[in-house]
Amino acid sequence: MAKYVCDFEQVTSIGDEVCNLVSDTRSALDTYSSGIENNLSSWSGDAKSAFSSTSSSVVTQTKTDLEYVTALGNYIKACAQAVQTVEEKLTEMKI
Secondary structure (H helix, E strand, O other), rough: OOOOOHHHHHHHHHHHHHHHHHHHHHHHHHHHHHHHHHHHHHOOOHHHHHHHHHHHHHHHHHHHHHHHHHHHHHHHHHHHHHHHHHHHHHHHHOO
């Protein structure tokens, strides 16, 4: 019979890495957004409005996407913990 093994530390580490990447991306996005706003302060007219609107939409959508990725990282960690808990309970059983 096949035996499946889960490296819980590795899976949890991957979940942590996903969350850390989200944090880094969020920081870069904030830097981008601030830079764009500062650069646009010298613009005027339709070009400024159009670019500002598009940039704002992209930033907002990216932040929403990052929330989903954060949830994914947390889900990965929660799954690893749940599987580990079940495995521990199964090993304690006497059949």
